[in-house]
Amino acid sequence: MSDRYELILTCPKSLESLLAEEAAGLGLEEVREQTAAIRGFAGLETAYRLCLWSRLANRVLLVLRRFPVVDAESLYQGVLEVDWAEHMEPSGTLAVEFSGNGSGIDNTHFGALKVKDAMVDKLRTADGTRPSIDKIDPDLRVHLRLDRGEAVLSLDLAGHSLHQRGYRLQQGAAPLKENLAAAILIRAGWPRIAAEGGALADPMCGVGTFLVEAAMIAADLAPNLKRERWGFSNWLGHIPALWxxxxxxxxxRAAAGLAKPPLWIRGYEADPRLxxxxxxxxxxxxxxxWVxxxxxxxxTFEPRPDKNQTGLIVSNPPYGERLGDEASLLYLYQNLGERLRQSCLNWEAAVFTGAPELGKRMGLxxxxxxxxxxxxxxxxxxLFKVLPEQFVTGERRSSQASEESTDEPAVAPAYQAARLSEGGQMFANRLQKNLKTLGKWAKKADIECYRLYDADMPEYALAIDLYRDWVHVQEYAPPRSIDPEKAQTRLLDALAAIPVALGITPDKVVIKRRERQAGTKQYERQSTQGQFMEVTEGGVKLLVNLTDYLDTGLFLDHRPLRLRIQKEAAGKRFLNLYCYTATATVHAAKGGARSTTSVDLSKTYLDWARRNLSLNGFSDKNKLEQGDVMTWLEADRGEYELIFIDPPTFSNSKRMEGVFDVQRDHVRLLDLAMSRLAPGGVLYFSNNFRKFQLDESLAARYAVEELSATTIDQDFARNPKIHRAWRLTAKG
Structure with a gap:
């Protein structure tokens, strides 16, 4: 065997230059960078040292041979030429990892099989003894990389990835790998800060990866000191005395490092489960x-190290993987920036994020x-230096009308955040203008839940609803013609403006993304917070949930229809089809309905309906029926003087037969419902399908009157196509 080997160290993409610097410091010579790897030359002592001390590498590969490959046979022959008896016993175990393609080998499993066959054939003894495969804990792990006709055949000295230090058996939802965390700390200057006796804090530490890696650097602990099993442990070329x-x-070195006075290293985590x-x-x-x-x-984050030390704040805040998550995290990043400015003056800070646009909103x-x-x-x-000259902040207070008026809506003290951009200030101005007008109307009409903004400015495609002192924001998915980066910038501008314009704190803002909904998607659970809020409307109390579903349990645009039903319900039997959370039923009961029947397919929403009725003291004479509306109507034989139908555009629940399509099926639906209408009764029908056309044949059988214009309140006047509504009665 040689005294000097070619070594390849693999690493996460983007760590190559850092790894090259680290490896050179540990003795690797002639270092060259490759994609997600470096290569160089060294003796076995340096190879061992790299395994033990590299904080950044994934694998340390000792190259056995490079050879050309033109087909599967030349691959086999090239592996066969290695004297495998120098590396393992014929009775040993092996694992083969194959990567790359070309030369007629496009399947990694096939490539690995050819490598394995060559090794086994070389080592098979006369009595038939041969190596066996052990993918988990082999005596020898072999790696072959095929690239542009060249095979690089190597031994994996690490055995399994070096980022697996052994301390992290329990992980959070999205943990950073240990070597990536170490790279971030090195880039952030932690080795220098630690050498100067500085402190470190992580305000969102999760399961503590940054904290442990930082302490290991500060205490001079080899990252893989506690690893017991190595890829070279049963390699015949291993020199135990050297290791x-x-x-x-x-x-x-570890004992000496741990004997030093510990540095101030602290982690803070909001989730008690972590x-x-x-x-x-x-x-x-x-x-x-140490930690x-x-x-x-x-x-509440505020680092308080001893003796007024400064140091490094390091954080990997969440940045979202689903559509809409990034937007909902805007206030978290703003809050992080605020904490840095207020409590970490003269510190350095490092924020690692997959959403750099959010990082720009920190005010630094x-x-x-x-x-x-x-x-x-x-x-x-x-990377930040938390110094006043680096702050990008300013107070922007919500500017209400200059003249005092008792009709003005009350707002909380204004939220102070990073200075709004030009677009953000323009959006804030629009919200304040709407609030001034609609706030007076809502207060006079005793309405505490209403739509404040509905894509008034096309470039800011949001629907913003007020629920008392809470704000419910829905982002309409931008059309494909809009540059996603511009759309995101505008969205974040708007979200930054909302607390400032409305004088609320960011924790009162709930954000969702609304896309074209099919089937039951609009009813699917989006969160599991289970927080219900009680609101009032027309003298009734209703429960809304702003977080768990796309809709909140209260369709604000139907407010006029619900109030109409309340006025007309006295002494009548009321039927509510596709009742959702039965808000219209509560209004009918409040108006003195003789009885109510509410039908919906969803048990979740019927339970919600039951709570709405109970909240208002209505339980007797109020039936809740679970079932497909069409099927239920065909079986029902009751009579009702007042019927309300607000069906979904589409429905394809597993509990119903076929698919409901409001355009295709509304004639049959209305015919079935009208057959249940008592003499002199009224049926109200509405839906929010923008392209909906009421079938002309219905006018031949029933008296049909469109009421859409009279069922749109002031807060939806800018969007009169939010729904259409009709009044149907029997002819003659």
Missing amino acids: KKLHEEAEQ IQPARNNIDRAGLGE KLYQGELA RSHKQYAFWNGALPCKLL
Whole structure:
């Protein structure tokens, strides 16, 4: 065997230059960078040292041979030429990892099979002894990379990825890999700060990966000191005495490092479920004396190191993977920036994010930015010096009308955040203008839930509803013709403006994305917070849920129809089809209906309906029926003097036969319902399908009057196509 080997160290994409610098410091020579890897030359001692000390590498591969490959047979022959008896026993176990393609080998499983066959054939003894496959814990793990006709055949000295340090057995929802966390800390200057005795805090620490990696750097702990099983452990070329010497040196350095006074390293986490897993990780790493953990919300984060030390704030705030998540996190990033400005003056800060546009909303100028990849997700590391000259802030108070008026809606003290952009200020002005007009109308009409804004400015495609002191924001998905980056910038501008314009805190804003809904998507659960709020309308109390579903349980545009039903319900039997949360039923009961029957397919919404009725003291004579409306109508034999139907545009629940299409099926639906209408009764029919056309044949059988214009309140006057409504009665 050679005394000097070619080594390849793999790493996450974007860490190549950092790894090259680290590896050169550990003794690797002639270092060259490749995509997601570096290569160089060194003896076995350096190879061992790289395994033990590299904080950034995934694998340390010792190259056995490079050879050309033109087809599967030349691949087999090239592997066969290696004297495998120098590397493993014939009775040993092996695993083969194959990557790349070409030369007629386009299937990695086939490529791995050819490598395995060559090794087995080379090692098979006369009595038939041959290596077996063990993919989990083999004696030898072999890697072959095929690229543009060249095979690079290597031994994996690590065995399994070096980012798996062994301390993190419990993980959060989206943990950073340990070597990526270490790279972020190195880029952020933590080795320098630690050497100067500085402090470190992570305000959203999750399961503590940044904290442990930072403490290991500060205490001079080899990241893989505690690993017991290595890829070279059963390799015949392994020199145990050399490894023992290096391992003992690392243990001595660790003991000396841990004997030093610990640096001030603290983590804070709002989710109580992550506290114990994080503490377990810290204890497994042997760093319980160095790292302390506390439960706390970001809003209360305030590092308090001893002797007024400064240091590094490091954070990997969530940045969302689903549509709409980024928008809902705007206020988190603003809050993080606010905490840095208010409580971390003269510190350095590092924010790692997959949503750099959100990072720009923190009210701080970053002096450096680095591109990283977190798996397949492009990310950025934003570095800040928390100094007043780097602040991008200003107070923008909600400017109500200059003259005082008792008709003005009451608002909370204005939210102070980063200075609004020109677009954001323009949007804030529009909201304040709408609030001035609609606030007076709502107060006079005793309405506490109404639509404030509905894509009034086409470039800001939002619907904004007020529910008392809460704001419910729905983002309409932008058309494909709009540049996604511009659409996101406008969205964030608008969201930044909402608390400022309305004088509320960001925790009172709920954000969702509304796209074209098919079937039952509009009813699917989006969250599981289960927080209900009681609101009033026309003398009744109703429960709304702003977080868990796309809709809140109260269709604001139907307010006039509900109030009409309340006025007309006295002494009548009322039928509510597709009743949803039965808000119209509550109004009918309030108006003195003799009885009510409400039908819906969803048990969830019928339970909600039951709570709405109970909240108002209505339980007797109010039936709730679960079932497909069409099927239910065909079987029902009751008579009703007042019927309300507001069907979905489409419905394809598993509990119903076929698919309901309001345009196709409304004639049959109305005929079935009209057959249940008592003499002299009234049926109200509405829907929100923009292209809906009422079938002309209905006018031949019934007296039909369109009421759409009279069922649109002032808050929906800008969007009169929000729904259409008709009044149907028997002819003659």
